[in-house]
Amino acid sequence: xxxxxxxxxxxxxxxxxxxxxxxxxxxxxxxxxxxxxxxxxxxxxxxxxxxxxxxxxxxxxxxxxxxxxxxxxxxxxxxxxxxxxxxxxxxxxxxxxxxxxxxxxxxxxxxxxxxxxxxxxxxxxxxxxxxxxxxxxxxxxxxxxxxxxxxxxxxxxxxxxxxxxxxxxxxxxxxxxxxxxxxxxxxxxxxxxxxxxxxxxxxxxxxxxxxxxxxxxxxxxxxxxxxxxxxxxxxxxxxxxxxxxxxxxxxxxxxxxxxxxxxxxxxxxxxxxxxxxxxxxxxxxxxxxxxxxxxxxxxxxxxxxxxxxxxxxxxxxxxxxxxxxxxxxxxxxxxxxxxxxxxxxxxxxxxxxxxxxxxxxxxxxxxxxxxxxxxxxxxxxxxxxxxxxxxxxxxxxxxxxxxxxxxxxxxxxxxxxxxxxxxxxxxxxxxxxxxxxxxxxxxxxxxxxxxxxxxxxxxxxxxxx
Numbered sequence: 087x088x089x090x091x092x093x094x095x096x097x098x099x100x101x102x103x104x105x106x107x108x109x110x111x112x113x114x115x116x117x118x119x120x121x122x123x124x125x126x127x128x129x130x131x132x133x134x135x136x137x138x139x140x141x142x143x144x145x146x147x148x149x150x151x152x153x154x155x156x157x158x159x160x161x162x163x164x165x166x167x168x169x170x171x172x173x174x175x176x177x178x179x180x181x182x183x184x185x186x187x188x189x190x191x192x193x194x195x196x197x198x199x200x201x202x203x204x205x206x207x208x209x210x211x212x213x214x215x216x217x218x219x220x221x222x223x224x225x226x227x228x229x230x231x232x233x234x235x236x237x238x239x240x241x242x243x244x245x246x247x248x249x250x251x252x253x254x255x256x257x258x259x260x261x262x263x264x265x266x267x268x269x270x271x272x273x274x275x276x277x278x279x280x281x282x283x284x285x286x287x288x289x290x291x292x293x294x295x296x297x298x299x300x301x302x303x304x305x306x307x308x309x310x311x312x313x314x315x316x317x318x319x320x321x322x323x324x325x326x327x328x329x330x331x332x333x334x335x336x337x338x339x340x341x342x343x344x345x346x347x348x349x350x351x352x353x354x355x356x357x358x359x360x361x362x363x364x365x366x367x368x369x370x371x372x373x374x375x376x377x378x379x380x381x382x383x384x385x386x387x388x389x390x391x392x393x394x395x396x397x398x399x400x401x402x403x404x405x406x407x408x409x410x411x412x413x414x415x416x417x418x419x420x421x422x423x424x425x426x427x428x429x430x431x432x433x434x435x436x437x438x439x440x441x442x443x444x445x446x447x448x449x450x451x452x453x454x455x456x457x458x459x460x461x462x463x464x465x466x467x468x469x470x471x472x473x474x475x476x477x478x479x480x481x482x483x484x485x486x487x488x489x490x491x492x493x494x495x496x497x498x499x500x501x502x503x504x505x506x507x508x509x510x511x512x513x514x515x516x517x518x519x520x521x522x523x524x525x526x527x528x529x530x531x532x533x534x535x536x537x538x539x540x541x542x543x544x545x546x547x548x549x550x551x
Contacts, residue, residue, distance in 0.1 A: 104215025105387075106380020109373050112445060114452055127347055129361070133533040134247050137526070138345035141338030142250050145323060149246045152324025156242055159235040166224075166231040173224035176217040181207050211390045219380035226374035233367035240363060240538040242322065247530045249319040254341040255523040256312040262515045263305035269508070270298035277501070290501045297505050301512070341522055347529060359455045362537040368444075368451040375437070375444040382437035385430045388422035455535070462532040469528045473521040480518045483511040 127136050134146050150156065183205050212218060273294045280286035320330045359365060394417075423430060487507050494504040 103213070104218055104380060105383040106215070106219055107376060109376045111369070112372075112448065114449075128529075128533040128536050129538065131538075133538055134243060134530075136345060136347060136529070137247075139250075139338040141336050142247065144336075145246055145250060145319075146243050148323045149242055150239065153242055153322060154324060156235070156238055159238040163228070163231050163235050166228040170221065170224045170228050173217070173221040176220060177212060179207055181205060206393070208391060208393045211392065213390065214384040214387050216381055216384035216389075219377045219384070223374040223377035223381065226370045226377060230367045230370035230374065233363040233370060236363035237367060240534055243538065244530050244534040246319065246322050248527055249315055249322060251341070251344075251523050251526045251530075252315050253312065253319060253335070254337065254339075254344075255519050256308055256315060257337070258341045258519045259516055260305060260308045260312065262512070262519065263301060263308060266508070266512050266515075267298065267301045267305060270294065270301050273501075273504075274298050286501075293501060293505060297508070341519060344526060346525060359452070359459055359536070362455050362535075365448075365451050365455050368448040372441070372444040372448045375441040379434070379437045379441055382430075382434045385423065385433060388420050391419045393417050393419070459532075459535040462528065462535040465524075465528040466532055469521065469524045473518070473525050476514065476518040476521045480511075480514040483507070483514045487511045 127133070132143075132146070135143055210217075274291075277286050277291045277294045281288060281291045316335055317330055319335060320333075323335075325333065490499065490504055490507045493499045494501065
């Protein structure tokens with residue numbers, strides 16, 4: 087046991103130097119941003135509750151439990167966590183029990199029987215920091231994988247919200263089409279009566295009939311889009327094939343009743359973008375690549391291993407554990423590379439090139455993060471103005487339709503003028519519903535661009551578990 091204690095002591099006190107560069111975060115030229123507290127509603131983990139729709143909240147919870155893409159991402163995190171454990175184990179001594187029995191001989195005789203049983207301990211001194219760098223790399227890869235999981239989670243919750251809003255928009259547009267179709271059917275009935283009485287021409291009748299058919303075709307197209315949106319949302323929610331076919335998804339609030347954040351800050355909070363999971367994943371991959379350079383450099387230096395064994399050996403199995411059968415040994419070995427055909431040099435170049443690749447990916451990710459956040463901010467501002475414009479247009483067209491209908495009923499204008507106003511009103515109402523959906527999508531995009539609630543501290547806390 088003393089020998090085992092000796093090897094364990096070596097494991098504790100062999101804190102040699104660590105080869106390779108220590109990680110330093112690359113400099114990023116960031117724009118001056120607003121107070122991050124102004125964006126708290128977009129960065130809370132369950133950011134979708136801001137819309138005030140319980141059905142949406144339930145859908146998000148369901149997707150986070152049952153979506154298959156997210157389950158796969160969680161499995162990748164478990165793999166990375168196991169890799170950290172493996173890397174940590176390399177820094178500890180290994181201890182194994184074993185035994186054998188047999189008989190050896192040659193042409194001169196039958197030889198002797200020999201039986202052994204004992205414990206074997208081995209440990210490689212980490213003088214150059216090889217295994218410490220490997221653990222550093224494995225832990226960074228774990229954090230990168232956790233951030234990648236959160237990227238999938240954020241994309242999933244964003245897609246669920248957008249598909250749900252599309253569902254509500256299409257249903258609202260179908261309502262508009264149905265109301266318009268009912269008015270067109272009434273026009274056809276009126277003009278059919280007038281035509282039969284000789285007060286309207288066939289040209290006028292055919293025009294109102296064609297107008298009715300056009301609205302009916304639009305309604306059918308909207309129903310097709312609605313069906314596709316429902317199945318797409320069901321897949322995001324992790325529904326089974328039977329549920330996708332047989333179950334109808336619940337609806338919550340009407341499109342126009344969903345809560346919108348009253349004011350969206352105009353400035354970009356630069357510090358919030360560093361909490362985006364894709365940015366964190368890219369940086370952790372960079373940290374891992376930096377540590378791998380140190381691992382590669384240790385190959386230039388000798389490795390020193392200690393081994394120890396203690397047990398019993400005897401030529402007679404019955405005397406294996408007798409007092410005089412005890413044996414032990416303690417040994418050390420050194421292995422240093424002399425000629426590898428350029429392999430070690432190439433592996434170092436490879437590690438350095440991977441670091442440069444990770445650095446380029448990190449810088450590109452930060453760049454795209456700012457682009458997406460800026461686009462989301464601009465979209466929030468512009469879509470609200472666009473919605474207000476369509477709202478004013480729709481209000482004016484409804485009044486125009488009422489006046490035009492009265493004139494047409496009085497015979498002051500022809501059916502062509504009425505149909506033109508009806509088409510413009512239908513287009514305005516459809517555009518208003520689309521503009522409302524765009525407003526909601528822009529809020530989702532901003533939450534997604536700002537990280538949606540998963541922080542670096544959350545990652546580090548889960549990495550410790």
